[in-house]
Amino acid sequence: MMAIPIFNQIAYRIIKEQALIIGPLAWDEARKVSGIQVVDSAKGQVDVQNGDPKLVVDKLVAQYERLFGKASHEVCREAVADLIAELPPTDVPTSLQS
Amino acid sequence: MFKFFHTNPKSVERPNLGLVQGRKNVATDEASPKDIQESLYRQNLELAVKNKTLSLLAKLYEISTETLEPKELAKRVVFAVRTILNVRLVGLYLFSEAADDFTPLGVSATDTIEKIKAETGCDFAAVPISRVSQSKFWKPLFSNHKSNQTESLLEIFGEKISQAVVDRLRAEAHMKTVLCCPLVIDNKVIGLFLVAINRAYEMFSEHERNSVEAAVNVVALTLDKAQLYQTLAITNQKLGEANERLKELDQLKSEFVSLATHQIRGPLTAIKGFASMMIEGDYGEVPKTLQEPVDTIYQSSQSLVVIVEDFLNVSRIEQGKMKYDFTDFDLCALANEVVNEDRVIIEKRGLNVSAAICPSPVTVHGDRGKLKQVIGNLLDNSMKYTPKGSIMLSLVSNKASKKVLLSIKDTGVGIRAETIPHLFHKFSRAEDASKVNILGTGLGLYVAKEMIKAHGGRIWVESPGEGKGATFFVELALV
Numbered sequence: 001m002m003a004i005p006i007f008n009q010i011a012y013r014i015i016k017e018q019a020l021i022i023g024p025l026a027w028d029e030a031r032k033v034s035g036i037q038v039v040d041s042a043k044g045q046v047d048v049q050n051g052d053p054k055l056v057v058d059k060l061v062a063q064y065e066r067l068f069g070k071a072s073h074e075v076c077r078e079a080v081a082d083l084i085a086e087l088p089p090t091d092v093p094t095s096l097q098s
Numbered sequence: 099m100f101k102f103f104h105t106n107p108k109s110v111e112r113p114n115l116g117l118v119q120g121r122k123n124v125a126t127d128e129a130s131p132k133d134i135q136e137s138l139y140r141q142n143l144e145l146a147v148k149n150k151t152l153s154l155l156a157k158l159y160e161i162s163t164e165t166l167e168p169k170e171l172a173k174r175v176v177f178a179v180r181t182i183l184n185v186r187l188v189g190l191y192l193f194s195e196a197a198d199d200f201t202p203l204g205v206s207a208t209d210t211i212e213k214i215k216a217e218t219g220c221d222f223a224a225v226p227i228s229r230v231s232q233s234k235f236w237k238p239l240f241s242n243h244k245s246n247q248t249e250s251l252l253e254i255f256g257e258k259i260s261q262a263v264v265d266r267l268r269a270e271a272h273m274k275t276v277l278c279c280p281l282v283i284d285n286k287v288i289g290l291f292l293v294a295i296n297r298a299y300e301m302f303s304e305h306e307r308n309s310v311e312a313a314v315n316v317v318a319l320t321l322d323k324a325q326l327y328q329t330l331a332i333t334n335q336k337l338g339e340a341n342e343r344l345k346e347l348d349q350l351k352s353e354f355v356s357l358a359t360h361q362i363r364g365p366l367t368a369i370k371g372f373a374s375m376m377i378e379g380d381y382g383e384v385p386k387t388l389q390e391p392v393d394t395i396y397q398s399s400q401s402l403v404v405i406v407e408d409f410l411n412v413s414r415i416e417q418g419k420m421k422y423d424f425t426d427f428d429l430c431a432l433a434n435e436v437v438n439e440d441r442v443i444i445e446k447r448g449l450n451v452s453a454a455i456c457p458s459p460v461t462v463h464g465d466r467g468k469l470k471q472v473i474g475n476l477l478d479n480s481m482k483y484t485p486k487g488s489i490m491l492s493l494v495s496n497k498a499s500k501k502v503l504l505s506i507k508d509t510g511v512g513i514r515a516e517t518i519p520h521l522f523h524k525f526s527r528a529e530d531a532s533k534v535n536i537l538g539t540g541l542g543l544y545v546a547k548e549m550i551k552a553h554g555g556r557i558w559v560e561s562p563g564e565g566k567g568a569t570f571f572v573e574l575a576l577v
């Protein structure tokens with residue numbers, strides 16, 4: 001089985017966590033972010049494309065924060081805490097840095 | 099219940115996730131649509147967090163209902179917790195006070211840890227945590243039942259894991275912090291729940307902490323239940339084996355008793371026979387000084403014959419070798435025959451005895467000899483326990499139910515209520531036996547019960563209490 005790229009995993013985790021709180025709207029909002037392609041929400045297939053994946057993730061986090069405030073930002077950070085912990089500090093998107 | 103123990107309480111700055119604290123209340127007029135949206139989000143977030151914790155608990159409960167074998171249970175629990183909480187490693191350990199260690203029962207680790215295990219041979223599932231009482235690290239777990247955490251694997255496993263492996267686990271598997279939670283039941287530590295995460299403990303979210311705390315309490319209960327089940331299963335197995343052994347021993351005992359009593363019966367018959375012949379004067383007149391000893395020899399041998407016969411009957415019953423010769427006969431005639439045979443002895447003791455009065459024959463299908471033995475036994479029993487008064491035998495036929503009820507009522511010492519349920523057991527004798535100086539094996543009523551059972555009948559006793567006499571009943575089917 002091929003390993004899923006880490007930024008795809010991060011994006012998927014964030015969307016999934018938001019979906020637990022706001023429902024399918026989380027997927028709709030993710031689709032609005034440029035650089036995020038939802039291949040199959042049921043199977044959890046998300047592709048981070050176009051340029052710097054760190055910036056794409058930052059945009060995704062900002063998309064939720066714009067709508068739901070600071071709490072949603074913290075949710076994003078906690079959702080991927082274990083993934084972020086394994087990244088070199090320079091690879092961590094700004095929005096997810098503690 | 100355990101509580102998390104923060105040894106290094108660096109608080110993480112978190113936004114206020116409460117519903118209205120420090121913010122505009124959604125119910126107020128000034129609330130903007132964005133405020134309302136954010137407030138609803140926070141409410142949903144609170145529900146989602148609770149829902150996640152509940153989902154984990156539901157999974158653990160599901161496992162606990164499906165699995166009772168401790169190892170299998172541990173395997174499933176650690177896997178579920180590791181995958182649901184996305185942690186590096188989860189271990190479930192049993193505490194042994196005698197060995198002073200935590201023995202691994204189940205460990206689930208990420209693929210990377212498994213790879214390191216394969217390459218280095220460092221298997222957490224085979225590494226016990228030793229000398230627990232000698233380490234300061236474990237003190238909070240035992241003294242306050244609080245969890246503890248460390249970033250040093252060596253603090254937990256000591257020299258059982260090399261520094262090189264620890265370095266690989268940190269660098270490649272990102273095992274950064276190990277959280278150790280005691281499993282407590284009845285205020286006693288029964289085990290350890292170990293969770294390894296890839297962050298500092300302070301970065302472990304509130305939801306994750308709450309989930310682990312809730313899981314630990316469920317795991318403790320589940321593990322305790324599984325251990326009890328296993329103990330019970332082992333005890334049951336041992337009891338089963340002991341029971342089998344006892345059955346074998348019982349069989350051997352029955353065979354021995356049967357053999358011994360058969361061997362005794364021959365010489366005993368000779369002793370009794372010759373004593374009887376001496377009393378009858380077959381060898382000439384017995385000198386006066388010898389008359390009493392010869393009489394005693396005869397009486398004693400007669401008593402021994404009865405005892406030997408009881409033992410032989412029990413042996414036959416237990417070995418399933420008792421033979422019954424079933425025929426149709428008049429039970430009334432048989433009962434009165436027994437009364438008449440014993441009448442002289444009964445009246446010699448100063449007791450009145452009355453036989454059954456039957457207007458017509460009471461026909462039953464049974465072994466006449468065995469039923470005679472039962473009635474004789476009951477009559478003999480009443481006689482022994484009745485120092486004065488009377489013994490009355492009666493028969494009542496019930497054509498509707500096609501049953502006949504034989505009863506032997508005495509005015510004897512009576513039976514205590516608590517004694518009655520044991521009276522038909524082997525070697526059971528009424529507590530008053532010694533008071534009235536009764537000799538016997540305590541087998542007569544057991545033999546009677548087994549014989550009546552073989553006839554498809556019932557036997558029981560009723561007594562109004564001590565000093566108020568007793569009535570023995572035998573119920574048989576009419577032909």
